[in-house]
Amino acid sequence: MLVLGIETSCDETAAAVLEDGDKLRSSIVASQVALHAEYGGVVPELASRRHLETILPVVEKALRDGGVTLGDLDGIAVTQGPGLVGSLLVGLSVAKAMAYSQRLPFVGINHLEGHIFAGFLQEPRPTYPFVALLVSGGHTALYHCPEPLYYRLLGRTRDDAAGEAFDKVAKLLGLGYPGGPIIERTAREGDPKAISFPVAQFSDGAADFSFSGLKTSVSLFVQKHRPLTPRLIADISASFQATVVKMLVRRTVRAALRERTRRILVSGGVAANRPLREALQVEAEDRGFEIFIPPPALCTDNAAMIATAGHARLLAGERADLTLNASADLKLAE
Ligand code: KG4
Ligand code: ZN
Numbered sequence: 001m002l003v004l005g006i007e008t009s010c011d012e013t014a015a016a017v018l019e020d021g022d023k024l025r026s027s028i029v030a031s032q033v034a035l036h037a038e039y040g041g042v043v044p045e046l047a048s049r050r051h052l053e054t055i056l057p058v059v060e061k062a063l064r065d066g067g068v069t070l071g072d073l074d075g076i077a078v079t080q081g082p083g084l085v086g087s088l089l090v091g092l093s094v095a096k097a098m099a100y101s102q103r104l105p106f107v108g109i110n111h112l113e114g115h116i117f118a119g120f121l122q123e124p125r126p127t128y129p130f131v132a133l134l135v136s137g138g139h140t141a142l143y144h145c146p147e148p149l150y151y152r153l154l155g156r157t158r159d160d161a162a163g164e165a166f167d168k169v170a171k172l173l174g175l176g177y178p179g180g181p182i183i184e185r186t187a188r189e190g191d192p193k194a195i196s197f198p199v200a201q202f203s204d205g206a207a208d209f210s211f212s213g214l215k216t217s218v219s220l221f222v223q224k225h226r227p228l229t230p231r232l233i234a235d236i237s238a239s240f241q242a243t244v245v246k247m248l249v250r251r252t253v254r255a256a257l258r259e260r261t262r263r264i265l266v267s268g269g270v271a272a273n274r275p276l277r278e279a280l281q282v283e284a285e286d287r288g289f290e291i292f293i294p295p296p297a298l299c300t301d302n303a304a305m306i307a308t309a310g311h312a313r314l315l316a317g318e319r320a321d322l323t324l325n326a327s328a329d330l331k332l333a334e
Pocket of ligand 2 (some may be wrong): 030115269
């Protein structure tokens with residue numbers, strides 16, 4: 001089965017062709033980072049306009065690189081939400097038009113489910129049940145995944161997403177946008193133990209996350225130590241990153257133990273972070289967990305993950321009709 005995936009939920013215009021659920025024929029991602037960088041974050045109006053200009057060339061390239069024509073496809077999967085509604089509508093409209101004109105089945109995919117399915121694009125493939133940690137710029141949550149296409153929310157952030165915290169701290173330090181990769185690079189020159197920032201705890205023991213207190217601590221530290229030297233910027237980056245990693249790893253391990261599963265899948269943009277990946281591997285070896293993390297290019301937004309989730313849903317007989325609408329705050333599970 002050949003599935004075309006389309007993703008336009010935020011600031012990446014992406015299309016991919018997937019064969020039989022796990023053979024990636026092509027994956028094209030056109031990033032808008034340069035467009036939004038001068039504003040220090042994604043400007044929704046600019047994002048949707050850029051998607052409009054880019055979507056058809058990106059889809060055509062995905063088909064060409066995948067060695068297929070529209071007529072070869074068996075189905076289309078497109079991100080329905082959550083995301084920026086104007087951006088989502090671009091991908092959705094193209095998917096609907098293609099499905100209608102080619103008489104192809106199509107499905108709307110939850111972007112978060114897409115991130116989880118990215119874990120199935122490499123060997124070894126995860127087996128159910130597992131706990132999934134989803135860490136991106138818009139979301140930070142833990143899910144229990146008992147079987148394909150079922151999700152139970154175990155915990156989520158009570159304020160900022162982890163990626164958002166990276167982006168805000170990078171801005172505070174004057175490092176630019178997007179913050180994750182820049183903080184990771186800057187942190188290599190710094191000491192992760194130089195400054196002790198607080199890890200949020202909840203008295204009710206919930207598997208929730210919180211990053212706003214950490215962000216405030218960094219902000220207060222920065223105000224107190226101005227002007228910052230490059231050495232101090234590196235130490236702040238390394239200490240902040242170590243604190244985020246500690247919180248993510250702790251909560252995830254605790255959730256897996258509570259759910260009595262030894263399998264953990266981690267995905268989303270922040271899962272591209274090398275220190276987080278290494279900390280999870282150490283934990284895995286110490287405690288006998290199996291950890292599944294997609295390669296960095298499949299952790300950040302892409303359409304291969306949407307096609308993978310789409311393959312599973314099409315195979316399960318799911319079909320959308322032309323009334324399918326974008327949903328900015330689509331939930332994966334309550
Ligand atoms: O999944 P994603 O591409 O888009 C959303 O669905 O949000 O995630 C983007 C987020 C951004 O906040 C970015 O700063 C963060 O992922 N990110 C990273 C790294 N690469 C991207 N955070 C930490 N370390 C990285 N290497
Ligand atoms: Zn994402």
